[in-house]
Amino acid sequence: SKKLLVDVDCGVDDAQAIMLALAAPNVKLLGITCVHGNTTVENVCKNTLRVLQACNKLEIPVFKGAAKPVLGISINAGHFHGLDGLGDAPDPNAPGLDLVQKEGAVSAMIRIANENPGQVSLVATAPLTNLALAVKMDPSLPSKLRGLYIMGGNTESRGNTTVCGEFNFTADPEAAYIVLNEYRCPTYLACWEFTCYSKLSWEFCDAWLAQDTDKARFMARIFRHSMEASKSERFEKELVGGSGLVSCDSYAMAAAIDDSFITESDQQPVSVELTGTHTRGMMVVDTVGFLKKAHKAFIIKKVDMKMFEQMMMAALK
Numbered sequence: 072s073k074k075l076l077v078d079v080d081c082g083v084d085d086a087q088a089i090m091l092a093l094a095a096p097n098v099k100l101l102g103i104t105c106v107h108g109n110t111t112v113e114n115v116c117k118n119t120l121r122v123l124q125a126c127n128k129l130e131i132p133v134f135k136g137a138a139k140p141v142l143g144i145s146i147n148a149g150h151f152h153g154l155d156g157l158g159d160a161p162d163p164n165a166p167g168l169d170l171v172q173k174e175g176a177v178s179a180m181i182r183i184a185n186e187n188p189g190q191v192s193l194v195a196t197a198p199l200t201n202l203a204l205a206v207k208m209d210p211s212l213p214s215k216l217r218g219l220y221i222m223g224g225n226t227e228s229r230g231n232t233t234v235c236g237e238f239n240f241t242a243d244p245e246a247a248y249i250v251l252n253e254y255r256c257p258t259y260l261a262c263w264e265f266t267c268y269s270k271l272s273w274e275f276c277d278a279w280l281a282q283d284t285d286k287a288r289f290m291a292r293i294f295r296h297s298m299e300a301s302k303s304e305r306f307e308k309e310l311v312g313g314s315g316l317v318s319c320d321s322y323a324m325a326a327a328i329d330d331s332f333i334t335e336s337d338q339q340p341v342s343v344e345l346t347g348t349h350t351r352g353m354m355v356v357d358t359v360g361f362l363k364k365a366h367k368a369f370i371i372k373k374v375d376m377k378m379f380e381q382m383m384m385a386a387l388k
């Protein structure tokens with residue numbers, strides 16, 4: 072079976088991605104590391120535990136990581152995911168933070184990769200602070216990974232956080248830069264525009280949430296806030312490519328779960344703009360080769376949408 076380690080800023084689509092992994096038949100989820108992003112890292116830990124509780128999987132270890140980006144101030148995405156990151160639909164029986172591991176996220180990441188050399192796929196669906204700190208602590212970490220799957224960056228300079236910047240990269244541009252330049256393992260990118268062009272229909276979404284299970288009811292509750300936001304005029308321009316359900320983080324996860332999920336990708340050197348007034352945090356694709364980078368990431372272009380629908384459905388079964 073496939074061994075996965077997931078780094079999240081548990082907003083609603085991170086929750087969906089985690090549930091995808093928990094439902095996948097051939098996957099062993101070794102742990103979930105938490106980082107600031109959609110909300111505070113404390114909320115991210117709480118949200119992650121709530122997702123695990125909803126899936127009866129509280130035995131999976133949760134680790135707390137960076138509270139702030141490498142440089143600058145934290146941003147969040149409360150306007151979209153809800154202030155608590157999970158739709159502001161609190162749960163009176165939510166597990167307490169005492170269930171979070173004593174070991175920190177960065178050491179856990181390094182330890183787990185070293186205990187399973189060549190076997191772990193690292194899925195990052197959040198600002199890349201933990202991954203950047205981990206590679207500085209242990210530069211050999213990337214060589215221990217089977218692969219790295221990131222939701223983040225953008226390919227058409229269409230931002231969702233700044234004019235040109237996607238949230239995960241813009242929330243910690245230095246970390247994104249470090250990761251894209253120092254993780255020389257097979258790297259797969261589910262970028263913002265790609266996820267927007269690969270939306271699921273609202274009809275699918277209705278059928279998805281209408282499943283008669285506790286998991287579907289949990290999802291319907293936490294999803295209400297961002298679902299309404301997605302349908303509102305405010306997000307119409309941002310969510311390029313027409314209306315529908317965009318579960319950004321789930322594409323990176325699905326790619327890690329099943330090798331045949333990606334049907335078309337473009338292998339290119341990539342980096343991140345760090346200094347522009349309007350472009351800080353924007354991903355740059357070096358199609359000509361100016362950067363003389365040896366390592367090229369796979370930018371996901373097309374995926375098996377039937378397989379995606381099946382995985383999403385199974386996640387709430």
Ligand code: BDR
Nearest residue numbers: 082084148196238239319
């Ligand atoms: C990314 O930003 C977050 O709000 C989502 O969870 C996703 O990881 C999309 O830009």
Ligand code: CA
Nearest residue numbers: 080085196197
């Ligand atoms: Ca996320």
